Amino acid sequence: MGILWQDLRYGARMLWKSPGFTLVAVAVLALGIGANTTIFSMINGLLLRPLVGVETPDRLVAVYTSDYSSGLYGSSSYPDYLSFRDGANSFETLAAYESAVASLTGNDEPERLRGESVTGNYFQTLGVGAFAGRTLLPEDEATAGGNPVVVLSHNLWQRRFNSDPTLVNRTITLDGRAHTVVGIAAENFRGLHLGAPPEFWLPMMPPPDEPAERGSRGLMIVGRLRAGATAEAAGAQLKAIAARLAQDFPDTNRGTLERPDEPRPVTVTAESRIGPKQRETIAGVTGMLMLMVGLVLLIACANVANLLLARASVRRREIAIRLALGSGRLRLVRQLLTESMCLAMLGGLLGLLLTLWTSDFLPKFFPAEDAGGLDLSVDWRVLAFTLVVSLLTGVVFGLVPALQASRQNLLSALKDDTGAPEVRGFGRFGLRNALVVVQVALSLILLICAGLFMRSLRAASSSDPGFNAENVLLTRMETRGVKMGREEEQLFYQRVQEQVTALPGVRSVALSYIVPVSGGGMRTSVFIEGYQPKPNEDTELNTNIVSPNYFKTMGIPFVQGRDFGAADTKGAPGVVIVNEEFARRYFGGANPLGKRVRTDSEGPYLEVVGVAKNAKYRRLLEEPLPFFYTPLAQGGMSSMTLLVRTNGDPLDVLPSVRAELKNLNKNLTLYQINTLTTQLSEALSNERMVAVLLTVFGVAALLLAAIGLYGVMSYAVARRTHEIGVRMALGAGKGDIIRLVLWQGMLLLFIGSVAGLAASFALTRLMSSLLYGVSATDPLTFVGITALLSVVALLACYVPARRATRVDPMVALRYE
Amino acid sequence: MSASKQPLIRLQDVKKVFFTDEVETHALAGTHLDIANGEYVSITGPSGCGKSTLLSILGLLDSPTEGKYWLNGKLVSDLSLSERALIRNREVGFIFQSFNLIGDLSVYENVELPLTYRGLSNADRKTRVTEALEKVGMAHRAKHLPSQLSGGQQQRVAVARAVAGQPLILLADEPTGNLDSKNGEAVMDLLRELHRGGATICMVTHDPRYATFADRAIYLFDGRVVKEEMVTFKQDEEGASLVGSHAEVV
Numbered sequence A: 001m002g003i004l005w006q007d008l009r010y011g012a013r014m015l016w017k018s019p020g021f022t023l024v025a026v027a028v029l030a031l032g033i034g035a036n037t038t039i040f041s042m043i044n045g046l047l048l049r050p051l052v053g054v055e056t057p058d059r060l061v062a063v064y065t066s067d068y069s070s071g072l073y074g075s076s077s078y079p080d081y082l083s084f085r086d087g088a089n090s091f092e093t094l095a096a097y098e099s100a101v102a103s104l105t106g107n108d109e110p111e112r113l114r115g116e117s118v119t120g121n122y123f124q125t126l127g128v129g130a131f132a133g134r135t136l137l138p139e140d141e142a143t144a145g146g147n148p149v150v151v152l153s154h155n156l157w158q159r160r161f162n163s164d165p166t167l168v169n170r171t172i173t174l175d176g177r178a179h180t181v182v183g184i185a186a187e188n189f190r191g192l193h194l195g196a197p198p199e200f201w202l203p204m205m206p207p208p209d210e211p212a213e214r215g216s217r218g219l220m221i222v223g224r225l226r227a228g229a230t231a232e233a234a235g236a237q238l239k240a241i242a243a244r245l246a247q248d249f250p251d252t253n254r255g256t257l258e259r260p261d262e263p264r265p266v267t268v269t270a271e272s273r274i275g276p277k278q279r280e281t282i283a284g285v286t287g288m289l290m291l292m293v294g295l296v297l298l299i300a301c302a303n304v305a306n307l308l309l310a311r312a313s314v315r316r317r318e319i320a321i322r323l324a325l326g327s328g329r330l331r332l333v334r335q336l337l338t339e340s341m342c343l344a345m346l347g348g349l350l351g352l353l354l355t356l357w358t359s360d361f362l363p364k365f366f367p368a369e370d371a372g373g374l375d376l377s378v379d380w381r382v383l384a385f386t387l388v389v390s391l392l393t394g395v396v397f398g399l400v401p402a403l404q405a406s407r408q409n410l411l412s413a414l415k416d417d418t419g420a421p422e423v424r425g426f427g428r429f430g431l432r433n434a435l436v437v438v439q440v441a442l443s444l445i446l447l448i449c450a451g452l453f454m455r456s457l458r459a460a461s462s463s464d465p466g467f468n469a470e471n472v473l474l475t476r477m478e479t480r481g482v483k484m485g486r487e488e489e490q491l492f493y494q495r496v497q498e499q500v501t502a503l504p505g506v507r508s509v510a511l512s513y514i515v516p517v518s519g520g521g522m523r524t525s526v527f528i529e530g531y532q533p534k535p536n537e538d539t540e541l542n543t544n545i546v547s548p549n550y551f552k553t554m555g556i557p558f559v560q561g562r563d564f565g566a567a568d569t570k571g572a573p574g575v576v577i578v579n580e581e582f583a584r585r586y587f588g589g590a591n592p593l594g595k596r597v598r599t600d601s602e603g604p605y606l607e608v609v610g611v612a613k614n615a616k617y618r619r620l621l622e623e624p625l626p627f628f629y630t631p632l633a634q635g636g637m638s639s640m641t642l643l644v645r646t647n648g649d650p651l652d653v654l655p656s657v658r659a660e661l662k663n664l665n666k667n668l669t670l671y672q673i674n675t676l677t678t679q680l681s682e683a684l685s686n687e688r689m690v691a692v693l694l695t696v697f698g699v700a701a702l703l704l705a706a707i708g709l710y711g712v713m714s715y716a717v718a719r720r721t722h723e724i725g726v727r728m729a730l731g732a733g734k735g736d737i738i739r740l741v742l743w744q745g746m747l748l749l750f751i752g753s754v755a756g757l758a759a760s761f762a763l764t765r766l767m768s769s770l771l772y773g774v775s776a777t778d779p780l781t782f783v784g785i786t787a788l789l790s791v792v793a794l795l796a797c798y799v800p801a802r803r804a805t806r807v808d809p810m811v812a813l814r815y816e
Numbered sequence B: 001m002s003a004s005k006q007p008l009i010r011l012q013d014v015k016k017v018f019f020t021d022e023v024e025t026h027a028l029a030g031t032h033l034d035i036a037n038g039e040y041v042s043i044t045g046p047s048g049c050g051k052s053t054l055l056s057i058l059g060l061l062d063s064p065t066e067g068k069y070w071l072n073g074k075l076v077s078d079l080s081l082s083e084r085a086l087i088r089n090r091e092v093g094f095i096f097q098s099f100n101l102i103g104d105l106s107v108y109e110n111v112e113l114p115l116t117y118r119g120l121s122n123a124d125r126k127t128r129v130t131e132a133l134e135k136v137g138m139a140h141r142a143k144h145l146p147s148q149l150s151g152g153q154q155q156r157v158a159v160a161r162a163v164a165g166q167p168l169i170l171l172a173d174e175p176t177g178n179l180d181s182k183n184g185e186a187v188m189d190l191l192r193e194l195h196r197g198g199a200t201i202c203m204v205t206h207d208p209r210y211a212t213f214a215d216r217a218i219y220l221f222d223g224r225v226v227k228e229e230m231v232t233f234k235q236d237e238e239g240a241s242l243v244g245s246h247a248e249v250v
């Protein structure tokens, strides 16, 4: 311990004595370690952090079931939930919940709230208490029809009710009905999932006890494991129940797309803020980012190792004297390693500061609705990670120079510094050059990846969505707060369309249930007359409910047939418009017009009256989907999105649109106000974040490699000063000297580039699934990035080369 | 020394001042010097008197602070860096005390080096290098690295490098300083042979014995030529007698 302390003190003194070296080394390390800590804090925030605000989160599990085609992680029906709850004893409690929206009306501006409808044991299951009043109880389920109660979030209570201490037991108006506020939930509970936190919780009204209810799967299930029970055991129990259900209710509980004869699967996983399917995607992307920052750190290590080697040659005498005085080699290596560790720790500390800063702005890449509650702040996991990475870094960059330094020839070092009488040239291909080659190769890999993702982003954002996104205003209208019957609602929508169309600056107006490229959508089973589905075929198709003029407003051209019109009303024959992909897939070459489809195996047929061009519906990067549209007038929803195509900036007409809608009904709630172009760009926020991060890392790598190259070349020039002096005495001109130095640098660049290109070819293939519209071996990127690197490297070598030409042969020769 | 014929080198009132840490060092304080074509001149003087400075001005490694320098009738004291490099390359051959061969390059490549800066063809370079190496008796070591040679051999290679370009003048700064007397004499013999073959040589030396190898000995003191003497009798082949007669000029 005493020796360690002594080493530490000596190490600190040595670093203090050469502040330039220390500063550069620490900065380089901070960059490398900071990049790693940043990405790790992202992984931590997205995947590792436990749920907040709940009791013993490690005992909470999520239960997923599946419908015919939704895969392993689908939502569940109420009857299935009851069967699980009552049939399995692995759980202390098992609760169900679904997201809900409600319009809050009253004294202020009406507001659309997001909340949850939950079973009465929801709060008990999570172990969430009340800040004031009480949380929901099982007996509240019964009163939901008559005297409804609600629990509000702490945030809503503060924001909307000014933290009114008398709110509990008073009533508020949700969706036009009075609800008694029985309590305010604990302040730190923000819901189970990432995204906008729920602002209220309503007790779930049990649905009517009908067999069909088993097929209506919209609930999420969360359970608290009994002490001693495991997720696996719970899963096995539920599986047995699912097998029984498959027998008892084959219509709704048997067969999936992949396994038509087996029970619908049931899956139990640890409850987390992000669903299992998304976790896989996130793990893939963050894993790739982690690999990239690992490369940045390696470059930083190579860089600092080179600095240490240069320092070791300066400290030759000091080290030789230590060895001569009888210091053991091991002892010396330890001393030098302690110095490296000091550097690494300082770098880690600074890197942590960098992460504190990035954790503040990284969440801003995501739309607030997806990333609400994303906490990237530094916790003990991030701290531990930083510590381990710093220690490893210290060993990686410190060990080789330390070993090398301790192995030097004692005699020649002690004799003098001049060495042999001959002029020393560039010498053999030493460790320092190898380190620079590594840096060049690694930074090339990083830059190529960044280039590919940038090009992919470019391709994605310039890809044709199939509609014209310019000059379209979007605003969602919620009619829950307005007491309207179905017919009134239809009339209301018609009037909205008429009145808004009449506003100045408005070209056309439409209503749509689904907002394009919002990441979600609506699917329903489709039965096509005269089409026999293959045994495992997925017949659930994506659909939308739209008003007349939707296609005109969106700028989606018709291939055939007509738009929905005023005549397509509730009483009139049912009609649909399909897209080209739908027509191609189900009607082949036949004329689609007049063909018939239905969405209910017993319901009436709907006639195809038009074929629209393909567009992007759920995500911007999806393959063409078969899609169909039904008219709003033949079946609407209580919330629709108003699309307004304008002449100029769509936000300019927003005030008049808002005023007009309020004028039509003052209890109407407006939300999700956006322009279609922003909506499109938000659809790429993940891609953008990855591309931006990779570019930042790539540029950092490029800078580090350039610094490394510059350092080695400067060192080489300094070492060759005498030789350069001799060459100048022999008549070498400026050009000759510049060529001499550049040639050496270019050789390093060339070897590094070849290695980097080869590694990139191998590596980028692995990420081709993350790329869009650009090949993983895109020649333009490979060539362009190599050219960029070469130019920067050339510059990094040119500066020392210029310095070489300023060598005064007189001075150089005097030190012969 | 007759002025009727144009001298190969003419220095007129050349001064060289070094400024370091606000200290002025007058390394040369008004030096006049003429060297005729084919002459062999030695420069001697105490340490720090400006010998090397004089030689580097003659070799256009440095330019005088004041004064004029004509080389082969051309005024060269005010040339730019690149023009000086060109003249250095074509008209001057340097021989240094510590040989200054480049360690990474073979004997052949070292001799070839000044020729490559001239843009000579490969074949031209080859004949010249071979010729020069033969002249100094090192042709058989062409492929060796300098570190594989003795000091005397290295200096002979350095002489070959200096003469390969057939310069107007050979400048040698204590060429024997790093050699034992046997090797030193061999190098001096080599220089004398080159002189007999018509080379103009200007050599700095500490050793009075070697000074007498020259036609003319110049004594520098505090940056001035204080004495010039013609060496009338040269050391005979056996090196037995050493007689000189003086003709003071300054």
Ligand SMILES: Nc1ncnc2c1ncn2[C@@H]1O[C@H](COP(=O)(O)OP(=O)(O)OP(=O)(O)O)[C@@H](O)[C@H]1O
Binding pocket: A810, A811, B018, B019, B020, B025, B026, B027, B046, B047, B048, B049, B050, B051, B052, B053, B054
């Ligand atoms: N680049 C320089 N900067 C400053 N002073 C210099 C420089 N070169 C030479 N001098 C000074 O000029 C004077 C002459 O130096 P020079 O090297 O010509 O002496 P020298 O006669 O060759 O001596 P020696 O016999 O020791 O080689 C000395 O005082 C020296 O310190």
Ligand SMILES: [Mg+2]
Binding pocket: B051, B052, B053
């Ligand atoms: Mg000298």
